[in-house]
Amino acid sequence: MAVQITETALKKIKEGMTASNLDPQSTFLRIGVKGGGCSGFSYALGFDTEQAPKDKLFEFTFPGAADGEPKLKVLIDIASYLFLNGVTLDYLTEGLGGFKFINPNAKSSCGCGSSFST
DSSP: OOOOOOEEEEEEEHHHHHHHTTTTTTTTEEEEEEOOOOTTTEEEEEEESSTTTEEEEEEEOOTTTTOOOOOOEEOOOHHHHHHHOOEEEEEOSSSTTTEEOOTEEEEEEEETTTTEEE
């Protein structure tokens, strides 16, 4: 699979969806890249309800989910996919915590880990 999400990140995403009353059947997690940030590109992460024709779709099973329960559907637009192929999304619980992208395509990243260069 070209994109991975750790169990810790999946749990945090599910908590966020539940707290925001988002239905996993009709809501996608959108991961992307945009220009900007202190290293040239920054990561974008948010929820979306529409899939574009050229979006790449990935599905992940939430930890502890029973058979037949909805999966997390992740969308990445085709331009962002060029930078995100092979990325792992993790969630750090120590320090300030938060989502962290582990990107083998990044040649460098900023200290906070929210932007990178290729």
